[in-house]
Amino acid sequence: MDVYERGLISETPQSEEEMDVRKGPWTEEEDSMLKAYVNIHGEGRWNSVARLSGLKRTGKSCRLRWLNYLRPEVRRGNISLEEQLLILELHSRWGNRWSKIAQHLPGRTDNEIKNYWRTRVQKQAKQLKCDVNSKQFRDAMRYVWIPRLIERIRATSESPSGQPSSSSTTTYMNSGSNITTSQITYANTTGSVQVDPSLLPELSGTSSDSLDTQVSSVSDLTDCYNPQSASNNPNNLQNGSGLCAENLAGAWRRDGGIDFQATEEQSNGWLGGGDSLESVWNEENIWFLQQQLHDEV
DNA sequence: AAGAGACGCAACCGCTCACGC
DNA sequence: CGCGTGAGCGGTTGCGTCTCT
Numbered sequence: 001m002d003v004y005e006r007g008l009i010s011e012t013p014q015s016e017e018e019m020d021v022r023k024g025p026w027t028e029e030e031d032s033m034l035k036a037y038v039n040i041h042g043e044g045r046w047n048s049v050a051r052l053s054g055l056k057r058t059g060k061s062c063r064l065r066w067l068n069y070l071r072p073e074v075r076r077g078n079i080s081l082e083e084q085l086l087i088l089e090l091h092s093r094w095g096n097r098w099s100k101i102a103q104h105l106p107g108r109t110d111n112e113i114k115n116y117w118r119t120r121v122q123k124q125a126k127q128l129k130c131d132v133n134s135k136q137f138r139d140a141m142r143y144v145w146i147p148r149l150i151e152r153i154r155a156t157s158e159s160p161s162g163q164p165s166s167s168s169t170t171t172y173m174n175s176g177s178n179i180t181t182s183q184i185t186y187a188n189t190t191g192s193v194q195v196d197p198s199l200l201p202e203l204s205g206t207s208s209d210s211l212d213t214q215v216s217s218v219s220d221l222t223d224c225y226n227p228q229s230a231s232n233n234p235n236n237l238q239n240g241s242g243l244c245a246e247n248l249a250g251a252w253r254r255d256g257g258i259d260f261q262a263t264e265e266q267s268n269g270w271l272g273g274g275d276s277l278e279s280v281w282n283e284e285n286i287w288f289l290q291q292q293l294h295d296e297v
Numbered sequence: 298a299a300g301a302g303a304c305g306c307a308a309c310c311g312c313t314c315a316c317g318c
Numbered sequence: 319c320g321c322g323t324g325a326g327c328g329g330t331t332g333c334g335t336c337t338c339t
Contacts, residue, residue, distance in 0.1 A: 096329090097328090
C-alpha cells in the first residue's frame with residue numbers, strides 16, 4: 001500500500017519546512033537513493049544528505065534508516081543465546097544505555113536491542129508481576145536466567161548435535177572473573193557473535209557507573225556457580241558445593257532477594273531441559289517465583 | 298472463517314550533548 | 319561565555335503480522 005494512501009505524509013504543510021517531508025515506511029527507491037548517496041559521500045552530515053540526495057526526508061530519518069537498516073554490516077534475524085547473554089550482562093551493568101550495549105554486539109543496532117529488551121525481557125517481568133527494575137527481577141536475571149543461558153550455551157557448544165553433554169567436567173567455579181571468552185566463544189557453533197575477550201571480566205570489576213552497585217555482579221555469581229553439580233544433585237546446593245551457599249541462600253534471603261535455592265529444588269529441573277530462552281520461565285517457575293516474591297513482601 | 302488481542306519491529310519524537318562561531 | 323546547529327540517544331508510537339477464540 002502506498003504511504004500516501006495511509007496518510008503518512010504531510011499533505012497539509014503548515015510551513016515551508018514541512019513542505020513535502022515524507023514520513024513513515026521507506027520505499028525501495030528511497031533506500032536506493034540513500035545507499036547510493038552514502039556510498040559516494042560517506043556517513044555523517046545527515047541534514048546535507050537529506051537535502052542533496054533528493055530524498056524528501058529529514059536528516060534524522062536518513063540517519064536512522066541507514067544505521068538501523070541499510071548499513072552493510074547490519075545483521076538481522078534471531079538474537080542468539082550468546083547475544084542474549086551479553087545483553088543481559090551489559091544491561092545489568094549499564095542499564096538502558098542501548099547504544100553502548102550495541103557497541104559490543106557487532107551488527108546489532110541499539111534499536112534492535114531496545115526492542116528485544118522491551119518485548120522479551122519486560123514481558124518476563126510482567127509475568128512475574130514485578131518491575132523490570134526491581135531488585136527481585138534483577139536477582140532473577142542474575143541468578144537464574146543468566147546462569148541458565150550460560151549452561152545452555154555450553155551445552156550447545158559441547159554437543160555437535162546441539163544436545164547438552166552429560167560428561168562435561170568443566171566448571172564455572174573460577175577464581176577471579178573468567179567466566180568469559182572461552183565459554184562465550186562457543187558462539188561459533190551457532191554462527192553468531194565473537195565476544196570481546198576483555199569484556200566480561202570487566203563486568204565483575206569495579207562498577208563505578210553501574211546503576212546498582214549493592215548487588216553482586218553476574219560474574220560474581222558465576223564464579224561460584226557450578227551447573228554440573230547443581231543439575232546432577234540439587235542437594236549439593238544445600239552444602240554449597242554448587243552455588244555458594246553463603247552468597248546465595250543466606251545472603252539473598254537476608255537482603256530481601258529471592259530464595260532460588262528453594263526455587264531450584266521445588267521446581268525440579270530449573271536448570272534442566274527446555275530449548276528456548278522462554279523455557280527458563282515456564283509457567284511453573286513463574287508461579288513459584290511469584291510465590292517467592294510475595295512471601296518476601 | 299472472521300474478529301480480537303497480542304506481539305514484534307520500524308520509525309518518529311523530544312531531549313541532551315558536542316562543537317564551531 | 320553564550321548561542322546556534324547538527325548529531326546521537328532513549329522513549330514512545332503505530333502498523334503489519336501472528337495467534338487465539
